[in-house]
Amino acid sequence: MATTTLAPGSKTYERSWVLDWLTTVDHKKIGVLYIVNAFAFFFFAGLLALVIRSELAVPGLQFVDESTFNQAFTMHGTLMIFLFVVPVFSGFANYVVPLMLGAPDMAFPRINALSFWMLPLGGLLIVSGYLVGGAAAGGWTGYNPLTQEQFSPGDGTDLWIMGLAVVGTASILGSVNFLTTIFKMRAPGMTLFRMPIFVWTVLVTQALILLATPVLTAGLIALFIDRNYGGSFFDPSVGGDPILWQHVFWFFGHPEVYIVILPALGVVSEILPVFSRKPLFGYKAFVWATIAIGLLSFSVWAHHMFTTGVVFLPFFTFMTALIAIPTGVKMFNWLATLWRGSLVFTTAMLFALGVMSMFLIGGISGVMLAAAPVDFHLQDTYFVVAHLHYVFFGGAAMGVFASAYYWFPKMTGRRLNEALGKVHFWMLFVGFNATFFVQHSLGIQGMPRRIADYSADAGWTEMNLISTAGAFLIAASMVPFVVNVITTLLNGEKVGDDPWEGNTLEWATTSPPPTYNFDRLPPIRSERPMFDLRHRDDPNLHPELAHAEIATIEADS
Amino acid sequence: MIRLAAVCLPALLLAGCLFPPEPMTTQAEEIRTLFLIIFGLGALVFVGVEGFLIYAVFRYRRRDDRLPAQHHGNTKVEIVWTIIPTVIVLILFVTSMFTLGSISARSDNPVVIEVEGFQWQWTFRYENGYAVTGNFIEPPVLVVPAGDPVRLKLISRDVIHSFFVPAFLIKVDVVPFGQGQAPNELEFTVTAPGTYRGQCAEFCGLLHASMTFTVQALAPADFDAWLAAAASATPTPAASVPPDLHVVELSADNIAFSVHELEVPAGEPFIVRFTNAEGVDHNVAIYDGTEILFTGTKVTGPDVTVDYLVDALDPGEYTFICDFHPIQAMTGTLMVR
Numbered sequence: 085m086a087t088t089t090l091a092p093g094s095k096t097y098e099r100s101w102v103l104d105w106l107t108t109v110d111h112k113k114i115g116v117l118y119i120v121n122a123f124a125f126f127f128f129a130g131l132l133a134l135v136i137r138s139e140l141a142v143p144g145l146q147f148v149d150e151s152t153f154n155q156a157f158t159m160h161g162t163l164m165i166f167l168f169v170v171p172v173f174s175g176f177a178n179y180v181v182p183l184m185l186g187a188p189d190m191a192f193p194r195i196n197a198l199s200f201w202m203l204p205l206g207g208l209l210i211v212s213g214y215l216v217g218g219a220a221a222g223g224w225t226g227y228n229p230l231t232q233e234q235f236s237p238g239d240g241t242d243l244w245i246m247g248l249a250v251v252g253t254a255s256i257l258g259s260v261n262f263l264t265t266i267f268k269m270r271a272p273g274m275t276l277f278r279m280p281i282f283v284w285t286v287l288v289t290q291a292l293i294l295l296a297t298p299v300l301t302a303g304l305i306a307l308f309i310d311r312n313y314g315g316s317f318f319d320p321s322v323g324g325d326p327i328l329w330q331h332v333f334w335f336f337g338h339p340e341v342y343i344v345i346l347p348a349l350g351v352v353s354e355i356l357p358v359f360s361r362k363p364l365f366g367y368k369a370f371v372w373a374t375i376a377i378g379l380l381s382f383s384v385w386a387h388h389m390f391t392t393g394v395v396f397l398p399f400f401t402f403m404t405a406l407i408a409i410p411t412g413v414k415m416f417n418w419l420a421t422l423w424r425g426s427l428v429f430t431t432a433m434l435f436a437l438g439v440m441s442m443f444l445i446g447g448i449s450g451v452m453l454a455a456a457p458v459d460f461h462l463q464d465t466y467f468v469v470a471h472l473h474y475v476f477f478g479g480a481a482m483g484v485f486a487s488a489y490y491w492f493p494k495m496t497g498r499r500l501n502e503a504l505g506k507v508h509f510w511m512l513f514v515g516f517n518a519t520f521f522v523q524h525s526l527g528i529q530g531m532p533r534r535i536a537d538y539s540a541d542a543g544w545t546e547m548n549l550i551s552t553a554g555a556f557l558i559a560a561s562m563v564p565f566v567v568n569v570i571t572t573l574l575n576g577e578k579v580g581d582d583p584w585e586g587n588t589l590e591w592a593t594t595s596p597p598p599t600y601n602f603d604r605l606p607p608i609r610s611e612r613p614m615f616d617l618r619h620r621d622d623p624n625l626h627p628e629l630a631h632a633e634i635a636t637i638e639a640d641s
Numbered sequence: 642m643i644r645l646a647a648v649c650l651p652a653l654l655l656a657g658c659l660f661p662p663e664p665m666t667t668q669a670e671e672i673r674t675l676f677l678i679i680f681g682l683g684a685l686v687f688v689g690v691e692g693f694l695i696y697a698v699f700r701y702r703r704r705d706d707r708l709p710a711q712h713h714g715n716t717k718v719e720i721v722w723t724i725i726p727t728v729i730v731l732i733l734f735v736t737s738m739f740t741l742g743s744i745s746a747r748s749d750n751p752v753v754i755e756v757e758g759f760q761w762q763w764t765f766r767y768e769n770g771y772a773v774t775g776n777f778i779e780p781p782v783l784v785v786p787a788g789d790p791v792r793l794k795l796i797s798r799d800v801i802h803s804f805f806v807p808a809f810l811i812k813v814d815v816v817p818f819g820q821g822q823a824p825n826e827l828e829f830t831v832t833a834p835g836t837y838r839g840q841c842a843e844f845c846g847l848l849h850a851s852m853t854f855t856v857q858a859l860a861p862a863d864f865d866a867w868l869a870a871a872a873s874a875t876p877t878p879a880a881s882v883p884p885d886l887h888v889v890e891l892s893a894d895n896i897a898f899s900v901h902e903l904e905v906p907a908g909e910p911f912i913v914r915f916t917n918a919e920g921v922d923h924n925v926a927i928y929d930g931t932e933i934l935f936t937g938t939k940v941t942g943p944d945v946t947v948d949y950l951v952d953a954l955d956p957g958e959y960t961f962i963c964d965f966h967p968i969q970a971m972t973g974t975l976m977v978r
Contacts, residue, residue, distance in 0.1 A: 149968065150847050223844050229817065230800040230846055235760070237895070320819045326801060327816065360701070366714040391803060392814045393825035401737055405730040412726035413719070415690060420718070422697040426709045429702075437694065444690050448683040451730075455679055455737040457672045457744060461661060461810040464803060464842040525658035530807025532842040535850035542838065547658075619708070 109193035110599060111178050114200050116495065118175025119488075121204050125167035127562070128211070132160040134559055137519070141552035143540040153536040154221035155240070159211065161224030162244065165344065166251050167207040169480045173347035174258055176487045177286045179495065181262065183590035184280045186271025186608070188600040191264035195257055202254035209247030213240030220244035223534060225337070226307070228318035228329040233311045242311060245304045252301040255293050262290040271589070273608030277371070280588045280611060281364060284371050285350030288378040292339040292346075295382070300336035303329060327394055334385035342381045345475055346374060348439055348483025349414060355436040355490055356418055357612075358584050360425030366417045367611055373410035373417075380407050390459045397456040404454035411447055415440070430584070431505030435486035438513055442478025446471055449524065464534075467527025473520045485512070485565070492569075493583045497595040498576030504568040511561035518554025522547040587612035662808050665837055665858075666829040668744040669810040675740040676810075682729055744811075747828060748790040754783065755794045758802035758815040758841065759920055760896075761848035771872040776922040776939055777965040780853045784871075786864035787834045793827045798920055803843035806856055812842045831858040847896065848966065886950075892916035893923045893942075893963065897970035904976040907956040913949040917942035921965075925949060927975060928960045936964065 105113060135156045139147050148156070178196065182189055190196045213219030219240045222231040231241055266287050270279070279287075307329070309315035316322040318329040357364045364370060380403060386395040387404045418440055427433070449471040453459050462468060485508070493499045527533075531544050538544055582591040591614050593602050606617040659680065664670045755766040765783050766772040775781030785791045795804055797817040804827060805812035813827040841852035859867060887906055891913055892899040905911040917923050917940040927935040937949045954977045963971035 150850065151968065154844075154847065154849075221847075227801060227844070230844070234895070235800055235846060320817045323819060325819060327818075361703075361709055363711055363713050365712055366719050369714065369719050391812055392816060394816075397741060398738055402734050405733050408730050409723060409726045413723055416719075416722040419690065419693050419697065420712070420715075422694070422701060424709055424712070425697075425701050426703045426705075426707070427698065427701045429698075437698065441691055441694055444687065448687055451733065452676075452679050452683060455675060455733055455740075457737060457740045458676050458679060460812060461672055461676070461807075463812060464805070464844075522658075528659060528661050530662065530805070530838075532805065532840060534844040535840075537850045539838075539853070 107197075109189075109197050111182050111190045111193065111196060112495070112597060114196050115175045115177075115179030117200055118171055118178055118203070121200075121207075122168050122172035122175060125163045125207055126172070129160050129163035129168060130559060130562070132156045132163075134555060136160060137552040137555035139536060140538075140548050142545060142549065143538055143542075145537050148536075150536045151218065151221065154223075154534075155214075155219045157534060158221050158223050158244075159219050162210060162220070162248070163207065164476070165224060165340070166248060167203065167210075169344050169476060169484065170255065170340075171203055172484050173286075173289075173344075173480075173487075174255070176351075176484075176491065177262065177282075177347065180491060180590050181283055181286055182265060182269065183494075183593065183597060183601055184283050184588050185266065185269055185274055186589050186592075186602060186605045187265060187269035188602070190261050191269055192261045195261050199254045199257035199261065202250050202257075206247045206250030206254065209243050209250060211247075213238075213243045216240065216243070225333060226329075227333075228307070228310075228324075228326040229320060231307060231311075232319050242308065245308045245311075249301050249304045249308075252297045252304070256297050256301075259290040259293040259297075262286060263294065266290075271605055271608060274589075277368065278608055278611050278613075280350075281353035281367070281370055281374075282347070282350035282588075284374055285346040285353075288374050289343050289346045292343050292378055292381065296336045296339035296343070299332060303332035303336070306332075327389070327392055330389050330392065331385070334388045335382070337388065338385040339378075339381045341475065342377055344480045345443070345483075346377070348480045348486075349374075349443075351483045351487045351490070352418065352436045352439050354588065355432050355486055356421045358586055359428050359430060359433040359436075360422055361585075362421055362425045363587075363612060363615075364417065365420035365423075366413075369413055370417050373413045376410040377407060380410070387454060387459070390456045391463045401454055401456050405451060408447065408451050408454075415444060415447075430489070431500070431502055431509055432486050432490035432584075434506065434509045435482050435489060438482045438509065439479055439486060442474055442482060442516070445521075446474030446479055449474060462527055464532055465527035466523040466531045466533055469533045470520045470523035470527060473516075473523075477520070478516060482512075482516075485509075490584070491590075492572070493579050494590055494595050494597070496573065496576070497578055497580075498572050499579045499583055500568050500572050500576070504564045508561055508564045508568065511557055511564070515554045515557030515559075515561055519551050519558060520554070522550050522554075526551075582614070585614075585618065587615045589613055592617075661810055664810055665808040665833065665835065666810075666831050668829050669808065670832075671740050671744055672810040675736055678736055679733055682733065686729070747792075748830075751790040751792040751828060752786060753792050753794065754785070755796065756783070756804055756815065757796050757798060758804070758845075758852070759798035760800065760846050761841075761852045762922065763841075763852065763854050767868060767872070769868060769872045771868065773871075774922070774941060775854060777848070777851050780855060783839075783854060783856045784864065784867055785831060785856060785858050786861045787831045787858040789861055789864075790828060790830045795825045795827060800845050801843050802841045802845050802852065804839070805842035806837050806839040808837040809856075814843055815841075831856075834858045834860055834863075847968070887911040888914050888948075890914045890916070891925060891961075892918055893971070894918040896921065896966050896968070898963070898973055901973035902976065903961065903973065904978060905951075905954070907954065907977045909953050911951055913937070913951060913961075914946060915940060915949060916944065916946040919943050923963045923965055923971070925961055926964050927951065927954075928962060929957075930960075934959065939965070 139153055216239045218238055222236055229235060266283060306317040310317050310319055316324040318324045318326050320326055353364050383403045384400060386400045389395050453462055489500055489505055526544055526547050581595050592606055606613050609616055661673050661676055664673045753768055757764040762775045763781050764772055764774040765781055773781050795813055795815040797815045802815040803812050804815055809829055813825050816825060835858055837856040839854045839856055841849060889903045889905055913925055915925050919942045922939050922941050924937040924939050926937060935951050940947050956977050959975040961973050961975045
């Protein structure tokens with residue numbers, strides 16, 4: 085990817101492109117590094133998913149033993165959440181947030197590089213368990229006392245703890261950087277309530293990371309002490325409390341769900357207005373709903389613990405159900421944005437509509453799980469697996485692909501092939517629903533999660549087979565995507581600076597943008613400065629906008 | 642009409658798969674009712690939102706280059722659609738609390754059974770002293786009376802497990818609480834005699850998937866007769882040890898054999914003195930390839946030792962293995978020389 089450089093003096097010496105990428109502190113290159121790194125872990129964790137689904141296709145152990153199976157689902161969950169879906173949005177946010185704010189870079193470019201480079205280190209630590217006698221196998225939730233030394237001997241679990249602590253520290257550093265950037269680096273005129281919704285969701289997400297991640301890191305250190313230095317935080321045989329781990333884990337873990345999903349909801353809120361040619365309906369309500377979700381997410385953690393017998397059920401049922409209100413507001417705002425719009429179905433738009441329709445299902449199943457008595461039946465079954473994949477995959481990962489198709493032209497100057505993109509979308513959409521919709525039913529019929537095998541007379545065989553077939557269709561859908569990315573990079577259609585008629589400031593600069601992003605900015609008078617610029621001759625649209633003012637700025641530049 | 646049926650039938654079948662199993666306890670009936678109420682509300686939201694989405698996709702496709710009217714919001718409408726989910730949430734909360742109250746009610750004189758979970762099986766203990774422990778090959782049966790309230794006391798010997806019977810629509814975690822903390826309890830009244838599948842629902846380590854069990858509900862009179870008969874049956878005594886034979890020692894702990902290679906003389910019987918140091922079932926079996934040469938009886942620890950008397954073998958290499966945990970750590974080579 086060529087970078088045109090406008091900053092003076094930057095061509096005084098040449099260095100190899102490898103060294104350039106390894107030492108860069110440019111937010112755009114770091115963003116790309118984040119995304120590439122995240123996709124590497126995505127493909128590895130996806131292969132582990134195929135191991136899981138292959139083994140479960142029919143009753144009996146055919147391909148792997150229990151030990152390999154347990155490692156596979158533990159690594160799948162850990163890597164998908166901590167090394168793919170959270171960092172990949174950090175990558176897109178790294179790339180576009182400074183652009184959207186009209187800023188030259190992130191507030192702390194070197195810390196930005198540090199927080200990226202800790203990620204592959206942490207990820208490799210986690211995966212390296214495979215090289216020392218077996219990776220961690222206690223589930224991504226690492227429940228105690230199962231992860232104590234006497235039940236999970238071996239270095240895999242210690243490496244898992246250390247790797248997660250490194251990844252967590254990286255995201256805390258990143259969060260400070262994002263918050264500072266958003267609060268302090270906005271261009272003149274870019275007030276908080278003119279920020280693009282994606283920036284708002286990143287703001288709330290990063291605040292959640294800052295508040296929640298240290299709790300997990302502390303818990304991980306306590307667990308490490310238990311395992312290696314005779315601690316007794318979580319081991320009941322020496323006076324510890326195994327339920328304490330669940331409180332610590334989920335006090336982090338539930339905000340984590342919103343850390344994952346909010347940026348995806350932000351991306352949808354950018355894409356729908358652009359491809360409907362309408363503003364986001366109820367911008368302020370959307371912002372307040374995002375903030376409300378962020379605040380509520382700290383009061384619902386124990387809904388993961390309804391069956392432990394030691395949590396106050398009415399409080400957590402009520403608080404959990406409350407989250408449906410701001411989430412519902414968002415859904416209605418999106419629908420109203422489409423209403424009487426002028427819709428065009430690019431691949432990015434298809435993925436955004438995919439997020440809407442799939443996240444809705446994840447939201448409804450979440451409300452069902454919020455009702456404690458219903459949760460007594462569904463907890464720890466495949467219903468929960470289906471629910472979390474409708475949120476994490478149907479919601480967040482579809483949002484990742486929406487982002488990829490939407491911002492690829494900004495990052496490279498070339499647009500991903502739309503025909504291949506649509507093949508990718510429909511294969512993924514069908515494969516996703518085939519894999520996970522039937523899992524609701526499996527869970528309702530009583531199939532527990534995290535089992536390597538099940539009885540042939542349980543009646544679960546057909547639906548498991550459908551689910552496995554769907555998983556392979558998802559895997560196949562990655563072929564057109566990867567082919568598309570490679571061929572477009574080599575020989576894709578060049579589409580200029582603003583191929584979608586975007587609303588936000590990243591479309592005001594070249595594609596790809598120069599090192600310090602902008603040499604001039606349009607005036608910022610609303611959350612859609614590029615829309616205002618494009619329609620500056622139509623005073624009916626913006627009576628508050630001084631036509632002359634824009635003309636002056638245009639003339640100056 | 643036919644087209645409509647072709648669309649609706651699969652949809653109905655699919656929805657049918659989303660209904661819970663036939664509830665077999667009085668508590669399960671209430672949970673199922675609550676499930677259906679919430680499922681109904683969810684289905685309404687689903688059909689409404691997805692319906693509008695599909696409508697919008699077809700109705701508002703871009704047909705020309707005109708800019709549509711720019712709606713930035715409408716406070717009245719937004720207040721209305723904040724109230725809609727609020728009402729749904731309140732209905733959900735109130736009905737959930739009613740159901741929670743009635744399924745948590747405790748009866749005065751239930752049949753109390755202690756359920757102990759351990760890696761990776763269950764022990765069921767009755768008040769008259771009868772107990773049954775399952776194993777990998779033969780999962781245990783929890784026999785309960787139908788029509789009378791049953792209260793389970795759920796204790797764990799090691800990690801967290803979860804007692805789950807899908808037909809009862811409920812699970813409760815089996816937590817190794819610290820000293821002084823009362824164990825979790827689960828109370829239910831089975832509505833009809835029958836056999837119901839159950840298994841551990843909280844991931845508990847290597848052989849989590851094999852922690853299955855069966856609940857058998859008997860008519861109260863049959864239950865009383867069964868319990869009396871079960872308690873009076875005596876366990877089989879241990880076999881005596883023949884003298885003057887070659888003895889090799891082997892023990893099992895943490896789901897692993899102490900040694901993975903044993904050597905015995907060829908052409909004469911020998912004794913495998915096997916100690917099970919933990920509360921998990923193990924045995925020792927000897928194989929030549931897939932051919933079974935010897936199968937030792939099950940030993941349940943902790944710290945129980947048995948002597949297995951094995952017939953003379955020809956010189957060669959054989960495999961010894963625990964039938965309950967056929968994994969690498971519980972496999973070894975028997976050298977006969």
